[in-house]
Structure formats: structure tokens, C-alpha cells
Amino acid sequence: MSQFFQIHPDNPQPRLIKQAVEIIRGGGIIVYPTDSSYAVGCAMGNKAGLERIRRLRQLDDKHNFTLVCRDLSQLGAFAKVDTATFRLLRTYLPGPYTFILNATRDVPRVMLHPKRRTIGIRVPEQPIAQALLAELGEPLLSVSLILPGETLPLSDPYEMRDALEHHVDLIVDGGYGGMEASTVISLVEGDPEIVRVGCGDPAPFGASA
Numbered sequence: 001m002s003q004f005f006q007i008h009p010d011n012p013q014p015r016l017i018k019q020a021v022e023i024i025r026g027g028g029i030i031v032y033p034t035d036s037s038y039a040v041g042c043a044m045g046n047k048a049g050l051e052r053i054r055r056l057r058q059l060d061d062k063h064n065f066t067l068v069c070r071d072l073s074q075l076g077a078f079a080k081v082d083t084a085t086f087r088l089l090r091t092y093l094p095g096p097y098t099f100i101l102n103a104t105r106d107v108p109r110v111m112l113h114p115k116r117r118t119i120g121i122r123v124p125e126q127p128i129a130q131a132l133l134a135e136l137g138e139p140l141l142s143v144s145l146i147l148p149g150e151t152l153p154l155s156d157p158y159e160m161r162d163a164l165e166h167h168v169d170l171i172v173d174g175g176y177g178g179m180e181a182s183t184v185i186s187l188v189e190g191d192p193e194i195v196r197v198g199c200g201d202p203a204p205f206g207a208s209a
Contacts, residue, residue, distance in 0.1 A: 002165045004157075009033070009174045012131040020170055021135040028169030029053055031145055031160055034068070035126040036096040036182040036199045037153030038160065040168060041068065041142035047110055050141060056167050058148040065111050066098050066120035068140045070133035078107050078139065079121050085187055094125040096178075096200040100186040111141060118188055128174045144181040152179050 003023070005016045024030060029042040029049045040056065042049030044067065053059075069075045072089060079101035081089065089099060103112055103119040112119060122142075124130065133140065145153050147163065154160050157173035164171065183200030186193040192205040 002161070002168050003170045004161055004165075004173060005170060006173045007128050010127055012128045012174075014131075017128075017131045017135050020132060020172060023170045024132075024136060024140070029056075030170040030172060031157075031164065031168055032129060032132060032140075032172040033126055033174035033177050034096075034122070034124040034129050034142075034182070035094070036124075036144070036178050036180060037155065038145040038157075038177040039066075039068070039140075039142040040145050041140040043136075044111075044139055044141050045108060046141070047108075050110060052167075053141075053143060056164075057143055057146070059143070062115075063143070064100055064118060064120045066122050066142050067107070067111075068122045068124060068129065068133065068142045070130065070139075071123060074133075074139060075121050075123065078104055079119060080104055088187070088192070089121075089123075092200070092204070093123040094130075095123075096125075096182045096198065098122045098182045098184045100184065100188055100195065102188055116188070118186075120184070122182060126174075128172060132172075145177075146181065153177065153181055155179055 007016050024043050031040050098120045100120050103117050155177040160171050180199035183198040184196040186195050
């Protein structure tokens with residue numbers, strides 16, 4: 001049965017953040033809030049955790065996982081970013097966007113699209129997510145918390161507990177979450193390509209909300 005931590009959405013309690021990170025480092029998978037919707041994540045090198053998330057979400061090996069990073073400097077170790085791309089990312093991150101980029105050799109192969117060697121990258125503004133990332137010291141491997149057969153993410157932490165208490169190791173209750181996932185923008189070919197419209201404004205990338 002999963003643990004359930006009620007963490008203040010604006011002033012996360014350090015004791016609970018440390019306990020959450022101990023669960024991540026111990027091989028656990030957790031549900032936590034971002035500045036779009038709730039996400040489910042695990043440590044970057046946790047292959048068993050990744051497979052548990054795949055089974056939970058019923059994802060195939062072509063689904064792009066996201067590395068949720070603390071800041072742009074951390075992001076640069078895992079994605080190939082030229083000067084123009086860095087300027088674009090600096091404009092829109094932190095925020096409710098996921099950018100798909102070409103991955104560096106530091107990204108474990110099991111996380112990558114099998115044919116394209118791409119990875120999703122996020123830098124959230126949400127205080128709980130930032131506190132977790134600061135304590136962990138590395139990105140969280142994550143996907144949006146959208147259950148099989150659903151089109152919208154779960155937003156009520158108590159519903160998450162009812163649905164997931166036997167499937168994840170920790171649910172972080174940071175209050176009601178957003179009903180939309182992040183907006184996904186591919187920068188693999190250079191020019192931005194909108195892959196999914198979510199809660200991030202797509203207008204700067206050539207589409208209306």
C-alpha cells in the first residue's frame with residue numbers, strides 16, 4: 001500500500017520532501033504535482049520503476065518519457081541544445097511545457113524512443129516539484145498521470161489514493177491538480193512543432209489555444 005504525504009503547495013515541508021526523496025532513491029515510484037497536472041515518476045536510472053510506470057499507463061516503447069529537471073543547466077546534460085534552442089527554452093521555462101529534444105549519450109537507452117533517440121524535457125515552476133528535484137539532485141523520469149482509457153489527468157489526490165494505492169509507493173497530496181497536461185513542443189527538427197496542446201499557451205509556437 002502506498003504512502004500518502006500532505007505537502008503544502010507553496011511552502012513544502014523539508015522533512016516530508018526528504019522522506020519522499022528517500023522513497024525515490026530506494027526504487028519507488030511516486031505521484032507528485034507539477035505546474036500542469038499531476039505526474040508519476042521515478043529515479044532516472046530505475047529501470048524497474050520505468051517498467052512499472054509503463055504498465056500503469058499501458059504505454060508502448062514508442063512513448064516519449066520526460067525528464068523533469070530543476071533548471072536549464074541540469075537539462076543541458078541530457079539534451080542536445082544549441083544557442084538558438086537554449087534562448088527559446090529560457091523564454092518559456094520554467095513553465096507548463098514539455099520540449100522534445102535529441103538526447104545526449106547520458107540518457108539511458110531504455111528511456112528513449114527506439115528509433116529516434118529523443119527525450120522530453122520539462123522544468124516545472126511548481127514549488128513541491130522544485131523541492132523534490134533540489135533534494136534529489138537529478139531529474140525525475142516522469143509521465144502525466146493519465147490512466148488507461150482516460151483523456152484527462154487525475155486531479156484529486158484522494159481519488160488518486162483510491163485508484164493507485166496498490167500501484168505506486170507514494171502519493172504526494174499538494175492540493176487539487178490541473179485538468180490539462182503540459183503542452184508538448186518538438187524541437188527535434190529545429191523549428192518548433194506542436195505535438196500536443198495542453199495548458200501551456202501554444203500561440204508562440206504557431207497555433208491558437
